[in-house]
Amino acid sequence: GAVVSQHPSWVICKSGTSVKIECRSLDFQATTMFWYRQFPKQSLMLMATSNEGSKATYEQGVEKDKFLINHASLTLSTLTVTSAHPEDSSFYICSALSQGQLTYEQYFGPGTRLTVT
Amino acid sequence: GQSLEQPSEVTAVEGAIVQINCTYQTSGFYGLSWYQQHDGGAPTFLSYNALDGLEETGRFSSFLSRSDSYGYLLLQELQMKDSASYFCAVVRTGGFKTIFGAGTRLFVKA
Numbered sequence: 015g016a017v018v019s020q021h022p023s024w025v026i027c028k029s030g031t032s033v034k035i036e037c038r039s040l041d042f043q044a045t046t047m048f049w050y051r052q053f054p055k056q057s058l059m060l061m062a063t064s065n066e067g068s069k070a071t072y073e074q075g076v077e078k079d080k081f082l083i084n085h086a087s088l089t090l091s092t093l094t095v096t097s098a099h100p101e102d103s104s105f106y107i108c109s110a111l112s113q114g115q116l117t118y119e120q121y122f123g124p125g126t127r128l129t130v131t
Numbered sequence: 132g133q134s135l136e137q138p139s140e141v142t143a144v145e146g147a148i149v150q151i152n153c154t155y156q157t158s159g160f161y162g163l164s165w166y167q168q169h170d171g172g173a174p175t176f177l178s179y180n181a182l183d184g185l186e187e188t189g190r191f192s193s194f195l196s197r198s199d200s201y202g203y204l205l206l207q208e209l210q211m212k213d214s215a216s217y218f219c220a221v222v223r224t225g226g227f228k229t230i231f232g233a234g235t236r237l238f239v240k241a
Contacts, residue, residue, distance in 0.1 A: 046226075046227065048228070048229065056233075057218060057231045057232065057233045057234050058174065058218070058231045059231075060228060060229065060230065060231075063226055063228060071226065107173050107174070109174075111227060113227060117179065117181075118161070118162055118164065118179045118181065118222055118227065119176050119179065120164070120176060120229060121176065122166075122173040122174050122175070122176070123173060124172070124173050125172070125173045
C-alpha cells in the first residue's frame with residue numbers, strides 16, 4: 015500500500031506554545047487528507063478534511079483558529095496546534111485518501127503523540 | 132447524525148474464525164471500511180465495501196448489506212498477532228469523510 019509519513023512522531027511542548035505536525039504522502043498525490051485525534055483507548059475522531067488548494071473543512075466542535083490546517087501541495091498537509099494546552103495532549107493521526115469509483119482507501123500516517131506540559 | 136455499533140470486546144483462540152459485526156445509521160452512506168490498530172500504532176486499512184456482498188482479502192473478509200445497514204469483518208485462521216482493535220468506519224458522500232465506530236478489541240488466546 016501507499017506510504018504516508020508524519021513528522022514529528024512525538025513532541026513535548028510547553029503550554030501556550032504552538033506545534034506544527036507535517037503529513038506527507040510519499041508515493042501518490044492526495045488531493046484530500048484527513049486529520050484525526052485519538053485519546054487513549056478511544057476511537058479516532060475526525061477533526062478536519064484538508065483539501066489541496068482550498069480551505070480545510072472542520073468538524074463541529076473543532077476550533078479552526080486553534081487547529082490551523084494548510085494543504086500546500088498534493089503531497090503535504092500540515093496541522094498547527096496553536097497556543098497548546100494540556101488538554102490538547104493526544105495522538106494526532108493524518109491520512110491520505112486514494113479513491114476510485116468503487117475503491118476507497120485511506121492510508122494513515124504513523125501518528126504524532128503530543129504532550130503539552 | 133450518525134452512529135455505528137460494534138461489540139467492545141471479542142475473545143477467540145488461535146486458529147479459530149471470528150466475526151465482528153457492525154451496524155450503522157447515517158445519511159449519505161457511500162461505503163463501509165474496516166481498519167486494524169495495534170496498541171500505540173496507527174490504523175491500517177483492511178477492506179472496503181461499496182456494494183452489497185463479500186470482499187475477500189487473504190484471511191480477512193468483509194461483508195456489507197446496505198439494505199440492513201449492516202456489515203461484518205471475518206477473520207479466519209486467527210493468529211496471536213491479530214490481537215488488536217478493529218474499527219468499522221462509514222464513508223460518507225460529500226467529501227468522503229470517514230466516521231469511525233468505537234472499535235472492537237480482539238483478544239486471541241493460545
